[in-house]
Amino acid sequence: MPDYIWKPIEPLADAERQIDIAAMRPLYESWRASKKRLQLSSRSELAEFNQRLIRRLSVETGILERLYDLDRGTTEALVAQGFAEDLISHASTNIEPSRLIDILRDQEAAIHLVIDYVANKRAMTKGLIHELHAILTKHQETTSAVDQFGNRREIPLLKGKFKEQPNNPKRPGGALHEYCPPIHVDAEIDNLLAWLPQYSDDDPILAAAWLHHRFTQIHPYQDGNGRLARALTTMILLGADLLPLVVDRDIRTEYIKALELADRADLSALAELFARLERGAILQALSVDADAEISRQRSLTSAVIGSLVDKFGKRRVQKEAALRQVNAVALDLRARAKAALDESFLELESAVQELGQPASFVQEGGSDHGTGHWYKFEVARTATEAHKFANFAENHYFIKGSIRVNRERLIFIVSFHHVGRELTGIMEATAFSKLESFEDSEDRQSVSDNFSQCSLEPFVFTYETKAADIADPFAKWLDAAVAVALKSYGDRL
Numbered sequence: 001m002p003d004y005i006w007k008p009i010e011p012l013a014d015a016e017r018q019i020d021i022a023a024m025r026p027l028y029e030s031w032r033a034s035k036k037r038l039q040l041s042s043r044s045e046l047a048e049f050n051q052r053l054i055r056r057l058s059v060e061t062g063i064l065e066r067l068y069d070l071d072r073g074t075t076e077a078l079v080a081q082g083f084a085e086d087l088i089s090h091a092s093t094n095i096e097p098s099r100l101i102d103i104l105r106d107q108e109a110a111i112h113l114v115i116d117y118v119a120n121k122r123a124m125t126k127g128l129i130h131e132l133h134a135i136l137t138k139h140q141e142t143t144s145a146v147d148q149f150g151n152r153r154e155i156p157l158l159k160g161k162f163k164e165q166p167n168n169p170k171r172p173g174g175a176l177h178e179y180c181p182p183i184h185v186d187a188e189i190d191n192l193l194a195w196l197p198q199y200s201d202d203d204p205i206l207a208a209a210w211l212h213h214r215f216t217q218i219h220p221y222q223d224g225n226g227r228l229a230r231a232l233t234t235m236i237l238l239g240a241d242l243l244p245l246v247v248d249r250d251i252r253t254e255y256i257k258a259l260e261l262a263d264r265a266d267l268s269a270l271a272e273l274f275a276r277l278e279r280g281a282i283l284q285a286l287s288v289d290a291d292a293e294i295s296r297q298r299s300l301t302s303a304v305i306g307s308l309v310d311k312f313g314k315r316r317v318q319k320e321a322a323l324r325q326v327n328a329v330a331l332d333l334r335a336r337a338k339a340a341l342d343e344s345f346l347e348l349e350s351a352v353q354e355l356g357q358p359a360s361f362v363q364e365g366g367s368d369h370g371t372g373h374w375y376k377f378e379v380a381r382t383a384t385e386a387h388k389f390a391n392f393a394e395n396h397y398f399i400k401g402s403i404r405v406n407r408e409r410l411i412f413i414v415s416f417h418h419v420g421r422e423l424t425g426i427m428e429a430t431a432f433s434k435l436e437s438f439e440d441s442e443d444r445q446s447v448s449d450n451f452s453q454c455s456l457e458p459f460v461f462t463y464e465t466k467a468a469d470i471a472d473p474f475a476k477w478l479d480a481a482v483a484v485a486l487k488s489y490g491d492r493l
Contacts, residue, residue, distance in 0.1 A: 008180075019206060027426065027460060046285070054108060059075050059079065061107055068093055070100070114231055137224045138159070141156065162182065166179070205237075237278065247277065254273060283386075323463050325425070338399050348403060359404050390417045391421065414431045427461055429458060434450070
């Protein structure tokens with residue numbers, strides 16, 4: 001009995017248009033404006049960032065499909081330096097290094113073809129899809145198939161040509177997942193391409209998630225469908241002046257689960273995953289080093305004079321004032337966080353009364369309190385680990401909650417800081433905590449654990465964001481972060 005029975009793809013539904021990714025829209029506009037400035041101030045740095053992103057996508061897309069394995073160290077070397085065989089040892093992968101390089105270059109070439117199509121404003125067509133498939137599978141001669149007796153064997157792979165035999169995979173429990181029968185593939189792709197232009201006014205992340213899922217439902221080729229779906233997703237995002245998104249090996253399970261939920265008419269998990277990945281790519285792009293480009297292109301004196309003219313120009317001052325309106329959003333969110341933490345820590349005090357005499361407090365901090373430098377190290381470190389730049393030249397705000405029961409104390413911080421090496425009008429909130437164990441004598445120092453992240457993803461907002469519009473998503477994000485901190489603290493009590 002199949003665990004999923006094929007049915008024809010459906011257009012984007014009204015219910016799917018209600019998926020809550022509205023918080024991304026101000027970020028799109030902020031990114032597009034920042035991109036124009038980066039193209040003037042740091043064109044080669046931005047180009048190199050994009051190239052590294054393409055190389056990372058090219059590596060990860062094959063790992064997701066189990067075409068090869070590759071360790072993290074070698075991955076980072078290839079992303080930074082390019083696809084060269086001498087960077088790969090036999091111990092770092094499960095296939096021949098020369099073959100791996102061929103596959104990686106094929107996958108990179110496919111993305112560059114997508115970029116060329118977008119740059120020349122060419123529409124997605126059946127011919128493009130066939131061409132991309134042929135490029136992606138150039139160095140893949142066979143694919144695995146199951147014959148009528150249930151035996152798995154290798155068969156020649158049709159390149160740039162729709163499948164001629166069913167390609168329904170068998171689940172671990174033995175059930176089949178049915179994809180589109182070969183006889184209907186051509187018509188289904190026609191429907192996909194006919195509907196897609198109708199979604200040009202919809203959120204590009206939503207359109208990309210729809211396209212990605214519907215294409216995988218069709219599964220038009222004998223193999224290579226996942227890689228091709230991600231390449232076509234990139235085409236949608238680039239066409240909206242956004243960035244390619246990289247589905248990393250570490251979120252493979254989440255990604256597959258999101259696709260399975262979409263099979264059951266719930267596209268929200270996939271759209272939200274894509275939104276999260278796009279947000280991360282944008283924040284990293286905003287952190288490219290513009291100063292490095294300036295130093296290469298100008299003498300020191302002319303660079304200083306040019307920056308002063310730009311800095312004090314009336315138009316720039318007006319623009320910066322608009323971008324700094326994001327501080328007002330941060331202050332609103334900080335006030336909301338304080339109210340939520342007041343309630344949570346008071347509730348926690350009541351819950352642990354029998355363990356001792358709990359004492360807690362919640363306080364606001366930041367540039368408006370003369371404490372904007374607090375927690376700079378922790379915030380900068382976590383930003384660096386995520387390949388982002390936390391900009392402390394701009395205002396920094398935080399909320400701090402602390403509770404102590406006997407020898408154990410929890411410190412919980414939510415930081416609101418600017419992102420990007422220049423003023424972008426984009427801020428993010430991150431949450432982290434520290435656990436401290438005091439010794440018997442009160443005059444002796446505490447033994448502290450290092451700060452640890454409590455938020456898997458930052459909460460991002462821009463100068464165009466209305467605080468009221470993101471109040472509910474922020475409350476959910478904060479609640480999840482507090483829960484992580486309190487769980488760790490409860491384990492210590």
